[in-house]
Amino acid sequence: MIGPTAPRVRRITRPDVILRGEEVGAGPTFLLLHAGGERRQVWGPVSEVLVDAGYRCVAFDQRGHGDSEGSARTLSACAEDVAAMVHTEPPASVVVGASLGGLAAIAALADPAVRARVAGLVLVDVVPCLEPSRVRRFLASVGPLGAHTELVEDTLAQAPRLRQVTAELDLPLLLVHGGNGSSLTDEDIDQLLHLAPHTTVRPIRGAGHLIARDQPVALAQAVIATTAAWR
Template identity: 45%
Template sequence: MVQGNEILRRTLDRKDALLICEGNALQTDFLLLHAGGETRQVWRPVMRHLLEAGFTSTAYDQRGHGESTGSTGDGIEAFGRDTAAMIQTHRPALVVGASLGAYAALLALHGMRAKQEVRGLVLVDVVPAPNRCKVRRFLAAQAPQLSQSPLVDDILNRARQMTDAARSLTLPITLVRAGPSGPVTDDEVEKFQASCPQVQLRRVHDAGHLIARDAPQALAKVLTGFAHDLGISRKG
């Protein structure tokens, strides 16, 4: 049974950061990873809709965000190691990553034993090898504080590594794409699906890049649908 409406705050102690999370179960159905510049609070409406559908979830402040310590200057590899530790702690059936969270999830799942326990991966409006110039223009317009971030540089410089990480995965992947204002292009989606045939596309047409913020109910519906497709049953 789902443990109820109570949201519990927990910590995950890393040697160079203390990570803060909240969720309604330690062993969770969904691990939710926010985008750069966001916090775990962006997931709260999604978590509520998931709980109403009978699924548990846990959302973290990633290092250097929200209440978590550590620095974004530690690089995307550190985020990937953090995510691997989250997976080992919470043993989620599904990992959901938005932007930064998606790249951290790809690195975490690439080559780790825990990926055998993860049933599926959801990438929210992000592909492994985005167009660098378009990403820069998008961030300059939508999130100027991130446009010159060293972390963004680190991620963009790892397009080949991210692509290889995605190709290494055999688990089902859902790409949730935003509406026309999002940064992901049709060509990028086609290339992603060509390199990873298991990728299925879902659209949330009325949302911008931050789908969890713009359309939490629609995103939760996609997530629960993916869970049902994989035979992950509701707990309630």
């Protein structure tokens, strides 16, 4: 028998790709969206803390990543995948998106039908206020863009729309950002607070851009502490 803490295989068939993932735990749901170039397994240590606290975690490989099919070339395709994920989950799920995952979540939440099924959004070291030259420099500093160049440029082009959607969101928002080596500046955070003044901001010491890797326990604890009242 598979217990509540044993991973269970998930699969979503989209018109052009199959998305593969897993779920673990039982209770209120967190949908975990990884960063570009990552895989769903990055959430493993975070999920352990969340499951121990009585939550259920669902994580898919985004298209063109890990075990999922296809290629990630446009933000809208990733956002449509996120929408499909949300519609397979119970109402009042909390979406947690790191970097690309956070931006795809914002784009997906432009749809009222998606928003209606979500209790709140956690952005992990990402904001919709994207300054193209600085984003390109940062991404180049952490590794070659390679196959993701087209997706990066398309996402940067969507920045005005992402800001508009964020400003119109009536959902609770949490920004968790790294304290060391983060991709964000104080100005970025101020711009997010200008768009969505109700955002809660939590820094994580000892973490860079990939907080799920650097400080998974602190990330999970910050998410639990802030989102408990959202559902």
